[in-house]
Amino acid sequence: MKKMPLVIIPLVLFALLVVFLFQGLFSDPRxxxxxxxxxxxxxFELPDLMQPQTIYTPEVFKGDVTIVNVWGVWCVTCAVELPYLTQLSQQGVKFVGLYFDQDLDPDFGTKTLDRVQTEVTQMLGRYGNPYSFNIFDVYRDTSLDLGVTGAPEHFVIDKQGIVRMHHIGDINERVWASKVGPLYDQLQAQTFSSLKASQAGGEGE
Amino acid sequence: MNKQPILILLVMLLSSWAVPAVEDNFAFDDPAKRAAYLRLTEELRCPMCQNQNIADSDAMIAHDMRRKVYTLLQQGKSEQQVIDYMKARYGDFVHYRPPVTLATFWLWALPILFAAAALIYVVVRRKPAMPEDMAAKLARAEKLLEQDK
Incomplete structure:
Protein backbone atom coordinates (compact mmCIF):
# COMPACT_ATOMS: atom_id res chain seq x y z
CA MET A 1 0.00 0.00 0.00
CA LYS A 2 2.74 2.39 0.95
CA LYS A 3 4.87 1.60 -2.10
CA MET A 4 2.19 2.38 -4.65
CA PRO A 5 2.66 6.16 -5.03
CA LEU A 6 6.43 5.87 -5.30
CA VAL A 7 6.14 3.58 -8.30
CA ILE A 8 3.64 5.84 -9.95
CA ILE A 9 5.62 9.09 -9.64
CA PRO A 10 8.29 8.28 -12.27
CA LEU A 11 5.62 6.88 -14.57
CA VAL A 12 3.58 10.06 -14.31
CA LEU A 13 6.67 12.21 -14.84
CA PHE A 14 7.62 10.15 -17.86
CA ALA A 15 4.12 10.43 -19.30
CA LEU A 16 4.19 14.21 -18.84
CA LEU A 17 7.57 14.40 -20.53
CA VAL A 18 6.29 12.33 -23.45
CA VAL A 19 3.28 14.61 -23.87
CA PHE A 20 5.51 17.71 -23.73
CA LEU A 21 8.03 16.40 -26.24
CA PHE A 22 5.31 15.03 -28.52
CA GLN A 23 3.74 18.46 -28.71
CA GLY A 24 7.14 19.83 -29.63
CA LEU A 25 7.12 17.68 -32.76
CA PHE A 26 4.29 19.76 -34.18
CA SER A 27 5.26 23.21 -32.97
CA ASP A 28 6.64 25.60 -35.54
CA PRO A 29 9.79 27.23 -34.19
CA ARG A 30 9.38 30.14 -36.58
CA PHE A 44 4.50 54.89 -42.08
CA GLU A 45 4.69 57.17 -45.07
CA LEU A 46 5.81 55.12 -48.01
CA PRO A 47 5.65 55.54 -51.77
CA ASP A 48 3.78 53.40 -54.27
CA LEU A 49 6.19 51.03 -55.98
CA MET A 50 5.03 51.92 -59.46
CA GLN A 51 4.08 55.59 -58.94
CA PRO A 52 6.53 56.85 -56.32
CA GLN A 53 4.84 60.23 -56.17
CA THR A 54 1.84 58.57 -54.45
CA ILE A 55 2.48 58.34 -50.72
CA TYR A 56 0.56 55.91 -48.50
CA THR A 57 -0.08 56.05 -44.76
CA PRO A 58 -1.92 53.45 -42.61
CA GLU A 59 -5.12 55.44 -43.36
CA VAL A 60 -5.25 53.68 -46.71
CA PHE A 61 -6.41 50.44 -45.04
CA LYS A 62 -9.50 51.87 -43.35
CA GLY A 63 -12.84 50.61 -44.62
CA ASP A 64 -11.76 47.30 -46.13
CA VAL A 65 -10.47 44.00 -44.89
CA THR A 66 -7.01 43.77 -46.45
CA ILE A 67 -4.32 41.17 -46.55
CA VAL A 68 -0.90 42.78 -46.64
CA ASN A 69 1.57 40.51 -48.34
CA VAL A 70 5.25 41.09 -47.61
CA TRP A 71 7.16 39.97 -50.67
CA GLY A 72 9.99 40.52 -53.12
CA VAL A 73 11.06 39.25 -56.53
CA TRP A 74 14.07 37.52 -54.97
CA CYS A 75 11.81 35.33 -52.84
CA VAL A 76 11.05 31.93 -54.34
CA THR A 77 8.10 31.04 -52.13
CA CYS A 78 6.46 34.35 -53.07
CA ALA A 79 6.57 33.33 -56.73
CA VAL A 80 5.02 30.00 -55.80
CA GLU A 81 2.08 31.54 -53.97
CA LEU A 82 1.38 34.31 -56.53
CA PRO A 83 -0.95 32.23 -58.76
CA TYR A 84 -3.07 31.18 -55.78
CA LEU A 85 -3.21 34.72 -54.39
CA THR A 86 -4.27 35.93 -57.83
CA GLN A 87 -7.05 33.36 -57.84
CA LEU A 88 -8.20 34.60 -54.41
CA SER A 89 -8.06 38.22 -55.53
CA GLN A 90 -10.30 37.33 -58.45
CA GLN A 91 -12.78 36.04 -55.85
CA GLY A 92 -12.73 39.46 -54.24
CA VAL A 93 -10.01 39.19 -51.58
CA LYS A 94 -8.07 42.45 -51.36
CA PHE A 95 -4.31 42.06 -51.37
CA VAL A 96 -1.83 44.86 -50.92
CA GLY A 97 1.85 44.21 -51.42
CA LEU A 98 4.46 45.47 -49.01
CA TYR A 99 7.45 45.24 -51.27
CA PHE A 100 11.02 45.29 -50.14
CA ASP A 101 14.15 44.60 -52.07
CA GLN A 102 17.05 42.58 -50.91
CA ASP A 103 19.79 43.91 -53.14
CA LEU A 104 18.76 47.48 -52.57
CA ASP A 105 21.00 48.22 -49.61
CA PRO A 106 19.76 51.57 -48.33
CA ASP A 107 23.27 52.62 -47.37
CA PHE A 108 25.01 51.57 -50.55
CA GLY A 109 22.22 51.71 -53.10
CA THR A 110 23.16 49.46 -55.96
CA LYS A 111 19.86 48.95 -57.71
CA THR A 112 17.87 51.66 -59.44
CA LEU A 113 14.15 52.04 -58.95
CA ASP A 114 13.68 51.43 -62.67
CA ARG A 115 15.32 48.09 -62.40
CA VAL A 116 13.18 47.07 -59.41
CA GLN A 117 10.01 48.12 -61.25
CA THR A 118 10.99 46.15 -64.35
CA GLU A 119 11.67 43.03 -62.31
CA VAL A 120 8.37 43.35 -60.46
CA THR A 121 6.39 43.88 -63.69
CA GLN A 122 8.08 40.86 -65.24
CA MET A 123 7.37 38.61 -62.29
CA LEU A 124 3.74 39.71 -61.91
CA GLY A 125 3.27 39.26 -65.65
CA ARG A 126 4.52 35.73 -65.41
CA TYR A 127 2.75 34.47 -62.27
CA GLY A 128 -0.26 36.76 -61.89
CA ASN A 129 -0.88 40.00 -60.07
CA PRO A 130 -3.10 39.77 -56.98
CA TYR A 131 -2.23 43.24 -55.67
CA SER A 132 -4.46 46.29 -55.63
CA PHE A 133 -1.23 48.23 -55.26
CA ASN A 134 2.27 47.78 -53.89
CA ILE A 135 3.77 49.82 -51.08
CA PHE A 136 7.52 50.16 -51.41
CA ASP A 137 9.28 49.75 -48.07
CA VAL A 138 12.43 51.48 -49.25
CA TYR A 139 14.46 51.31 -46.04
CA ARG A 140 12.71 48.18 -44.71
CA ASP A 141 11.85 50.17 -41.60
CA THR A 142 8.16 49.34 -41.73
CA SER A 143 8.98 45.66 -42.08
CA LEU A 144 11.08 45.94 -38.95
CA ASP A 145 8.27 47.77 -37.14
CA LEU A 146 5.88 44.99 -38.10
CA GLY A 147 8.23 42.28 -36.86
CA VAL A 148 8.77 40.81 -40.30
CA THR A 149 11.47 38.13 -40.33
CA GLY A 150 11.54 37.40 -44.05
CA ALA A 151 9.25 36.81 -46.97
CA PRO A 152 6.56 35.84 -47.63
CA GLU A 153 4.60 37.00 -44.62
CA HIS A 154 1.00 38.16 -44.38
CA PHE A 155 -0.92 40.55 -42.17
CA VAL A 156 -4.70 40.48 -42.05
CA ILE A 157 -5.94 44.01 -41.44
CA ASP A 158 -9.55 44.63 -40.41
CA LYS A 159 -11.82 47.43 -41.58
CA GLN A 160 -10.53 49.75 -38.88
CA GLY A 161 -6.89 49.28 -39.82
CA ILE A 162 -6.08 46.98 -36.91
CA VAL A 163 -3.81 43.98 -37.45
CA ARG A 164 -5.73 40.78 -36.74
CA MET A 165 -3.30 38.11 -37.84
CA HIS A 166 0.37 37.76 -38.66
CA HIS A 167 0.97 34.71 -40.81
CA ILE A 168 4.59 33.71 -41.48
CA GLY A 169 5.00 31.73 -44.67
CA ASP A 170 2.97 31.37 -47.82
CA ILE A 171 -0.79 31.19 -48.26
CA ASN A 172 -1.88 28.07 -50.07
CA GLU A 173 -5.21 26.26 -50.23
CA ARG A 174 -4.65 24.45 -46.95
CA VAL A 175 -3.57 27.57 -45.04
CA TRP A 176 -6.44 29.55 -46.51
CA ALA A 177 -9.04 26.92 -45.61
CA SER A 178 -7.79 26.31 -42.08
CA LYS A 179 -6.30 29.57 -40.90
CA VAL A 180 -6.57 32.76 -42.93
CA GLY A 181 -9.87 32.25 -44.75
CA PRO A 182 -12.13 31.79 -41.70
CA LEU A 183 -10.76 34.96 -40.08
CA TYR A 184 -11.08 36.86 -43.33
CA ASP A 185 -14.73 35.85 -43.71
CA GLN A 186 -15.44 36.70 -40.09
CA LEU A 187 -13.85 40.16 -40.40
CA GLN A 188 -15.61 40.72 -43.70
CA ALA A 189 -18.96 39.95 -42.07
CA GLN A 190 -18.42 42.56 -39.38
CA THR A 191 -20.16 45.79 -40.12
CA PHE A 192 -18.73 49.01 -38.90
CA SER A 193 -21.22 49.38 -36.05
CA SER A 194 -20.72 45.86 -34.70
CA LEU A 195 -16.99 46.47 -34.84
CA LYS A 196 -17.38 49.50 -32.65
CA ALA A 197 -19.57 47.57 -30.24
CA SER A 198 -17.07 44.74 -29.94
CA GLN A 199 -14.27 47.24 -29.42
CA ALA A 200 -16.18 48.99 -26.67
CA GLY A 201 -16.74 45.57 -25.07
CA GLY A 202 -13.06 44.73 -25.41
CA GLU A 203 -12.05 47.94 -23.71
CA GLY A 204 -14.46 47.31 -20.88
CA GLU A 205 -12.76 44.06 -19.95
CA MET B 1 47.21 5.67 -46.64
CA ASN B 2 48.43 9.01 -45.54
CA LYS B 3 45.93 10.67 -43.28
CA GLN B 4 47.60 14.02 -43.21
CA PRO B 5 45.53 15.72 -45.95
CA ILE B 6 42.33 14.77 -44.16
CA LEU B 7 43.69 16.13 -40.92
CA ILE B 8 44.67 19.41 -42.55
CA LEU B 9 41.23 19.70 -44.14
CA LEU B 10 39.59 19.04 -40.80
CA VAL B 11 41.65 21.71 -39.08
CA MET B 12 40.80 24.16 -41.84
CA LEU B 13 37.10 23.39 -41.56
CA LEU B 14 37.12 23.77 -37.80
CA SER B 15 38.99 27.04 -37.87
CA SER B 16 36.64 28.53 -40.45
CA TRP B 17 33.82 28.43 -37.89
CA ALA B 18 35.51 31.00 -35.81
CA VAL B 19 35.52 33.57 -38.58
CA PRO B 20 32.63 35.99 -38.14
CA ALA B 21 30.10 35.49 -40.90
CA VAL B 22 29.64 39.16 -41.59
CA GLU B 23 31.67 42.29 -41.63
CA ASP B 24 30.01 45.62 -41.43
CA ASN B 25 31.56 48.99 -41.68
CA PHE B 26 30.00 51.10 -39.00
CA ALA B 27 32.09 54.00 -37.84
CA PHE B 28 31.90 55.00 -34.20
CA ASP B 29 33.50 58.12 -32.85
CA ASP B 30 32.85 57.02 -29.28
CA PRO B 31 34.56 53.77 -28.16
CA ALA B 32 31.86 53.26 -25.51
CA LYS B 33 29.21 53.19 -28.22
CA ARG B 34 31.28 50.77 -30.19
CA ALA B 35 31.49 48.47 -27.18
CA ALA B 36 27.73 48.81 -26.66
CA TYR B 37 27.15 47.93 -30.32
CA LEU B 38 29.29 44.81 -30.05
CA ARG B 39 27.57 43.76 -26.83
CA LEU B 40 24.08 44.32 -28.25
CA THR B 41 24.68 42.44 -31.49
CA GLU B 42 25.96 39.54 -29.38
CA GLU B 43 22.92 39.58 -27.12
CA LEU B 44 20.20 40.07 -29.70
CA ARG B 45 18.92 36.99 -31.44
CA CYS B 46 18.15 36.75 -35.14
CA PRO B 47 14.44 35.95 -35.66
CA MET B 48 15.20 34.27 -38.98
CA CYS B 49 18.25 32.11 -38.26
CA GLN B 50 17.22 31.21 -34.75
CA ASN B 51 20.09 30.27 -32.44
CA GLN B 52 22.35 32.78 -34.09
CA ASN B 53 22.83 36.24 -32.71
CA ILE B 54 22.56 39.13 -35.11
CA ALA B 55 26.32 39.67 -35.08
CA ASP B 56 26.76 36.19 -36.45
CA SER B 57 23.87 35.91 -38.87
CA ASP B 58 23.93 36.90 -42.49
CA ALA B 59 20.15 36.93 -42.92
CA MET B 60 18.80 40.17 -44.30
CA ILE B 61 16.80 40.79 -41.16
CA ALA B 62 19.99 40.53 -39.10
CA HIS B 63 21.60 43.07 -41.43
CA ASP B 64 18.71 45.43 -40.92
CA MET B 65 18.72 44.93 -37.18
CA ARG B 66 22.44 45.69 -36.96
CA ARG B 67 21.87 48.83 -38.97
CA LYS B 68 19.01 49.74 -36.64
CA VAL B 69 21.10 49.09 -33.53
CA TYR B 70 23.80 51.34 -34.98
CA THR B 71 21.32 54.10 -35.84
CA LEU B 72 19.66 53.97 -32.43
CA LEU B 73 23.00 54.09 -30.62
CA GLN B 74 24.11 57.02 -32.74
CA GLN B 75 20.90 58.77 -31.76
CA GLY B 76 22.05 58.47 -28.16
CA LYS B 77 19.73 55.66 -27.06
CA SER B 78 20.87 53.54 -24.14
CA GLU B 79 21.48 49.80 -24.46
CA GLN B 80 18.27 49.04 -22.58
CA GLN B 81 16.32 51.30 -24.91
CA VAL B 82 17.66 49.44 -27.93
CA ILE B 83 16.71 46.09 -26.38
CA ASP B 84 13.22 47.40 -25.59
CA TYR B 85 12.90 48.71 -29.15
CA MET B 86 13.63 45.25 -30.56
CA LYS B 87 11.43 43.50 -27.99
CA ALA B 88 8.53 45.75 -28.95
CA ARG B 89 8.81 44.40 -32.48
CA TYR B 90 10.00 40.82 -32.16
CA GLY B 91 8.96 39.90 -28.61
CA ASP B 92 11.04 38.58 -25.74
CA PHE B 93 12.37 35.99 -28.13
CA VAL B 94 14.78 38.48 -29.65
CA HIS B 95 16.86 38.83 -26.50
CA TYR B 96 18.99 35.95 -25.28
CA ARG B 97 18.25 36.73 -21.63
CA PRO B 98 14.64 35.78 -20.97
CA PRO B 99 12.70 37.88 -18.45
CA VAL B 100 11.19 36.11 -15.43
CA THR B 101 7.51 35.60 -16.18
CA LEU B 102 4.97 33.06 -15.01
CA ALA B 103 5.95 30.82 -17.93
CA THR B 104 9.73 31.16 -17.71
CA PHE B 105 9.75 31.12 -13.89
CA TRP B 106 9.85 27.31 -14.04
CA LEU B 107 13.23 27.33 -15.75
CA TRP B 108 14.73 28.42 -12.47
CA ALA B 109 12.21 26.88 -10.11
CA LEU B 110 12.07 23.33 -11.47
CA PRO B 111 15.69 22.34 -10.70
CA ILE B 112 15.38 23.77 -7.19
CA LEU B 113 12.05 22.03 -6.63
CA PHE B 114 13.50 18.79 -7.91
CA ALA B 115 16.49 19.00 -5.60
CA ALA B 116 14.25 19.84 -2.66
CA ALA B 117 11.89 16.96 -3.44
CA ALA B 118 14.79 14.56 -3.77
CA LEU B 119 16.22 15.71 -0.46
CA ILE B 120 12.89 15.28 1.31
CA TYR B 121 12.48 11.87 -0.25
CA VAL B 122 15.90 10.76 0.96
CA VAL B 123 15.30 12.04 4.47
CA VAL B 124 11.84 10.47 4.76
CA ARG B 125 13.08 7.22 3.32
CA ARG B 126 15.87 6.93 5.88
CA LYS B 127 13.69 7.11 8.97
CA PRO B 128 12.20 3.58 8.91
CA ALA B 129 15.67 2.19 8.33
CA MET B 130 16.83 3.50 11.68
CA PRO B 131 18.45 0.70 13.68
CA GLU B 132 15.96 -0.68 16.16
CA ASP B 133 16.79 -2.00 19.47
CA MET B 134 18.35 -5.39 18.81
CA ALA B 135 17.09 -6.88 22.04
CA ALA B 136 13.49 -5.99 21.24
CA LYS B 137 13.84 -7.53 17.82
CA LEU B 138 15.22 -10.76 19.23
CA ALA B 139 12.44 -10.92 21.77
CA ARG B 140 9.88 -10.64 19.04
CA ALA B 141 11.56 -13.35 17.01
CA GLU B 142 11.60 -15.60 20.02
CA LYS B 143 7.91 -15.03 20.42
CA LEU B 144 7.22 -16.03 16.86
CA LEU B 145 9.24 -19.17 17.25
CA GLU B 146 7.32 -19.96 20.39
CA GLN B 147 4.06 -19.65 18.52
CA ASP B 148 5.16 -21.96 15.77
CA LYS B 149 5.85 -24.78 18.16
Missing part, protein backbone atom coordinates in the same frame (compact mmCIF):
# COMPACT_ATOMS: atom_id res chain seq x y z
CA UNK A 31 5.94 31.01 -35.25
CA UNK A 32 6.78 33.82 -32.85
CA UNK A 33 4.35 35.74 -30.74
CA UNK A 34 3.56 38.65 -32.97
CA UNK A 35 3.74 41.99 -31.22
CA UNK A 36 1.47 43.82 -33.66
CA UNK A 37 -1.65 41.64 -33.53
CA UNK A 38 -4.53 43.59 -31.99
CA UNK A 39 -2.82 46.92 -32.60
CA UNK A 40 -3.20 49.45 -35.38
CA UNK A 41 -0.51 49.41 -38.02
CA UNK A 42 2.62 51.34 -37.02
CA UNK A 43 2.87 54.71 -38.67
Missing amino acids: ALDSQVVGKPLPH
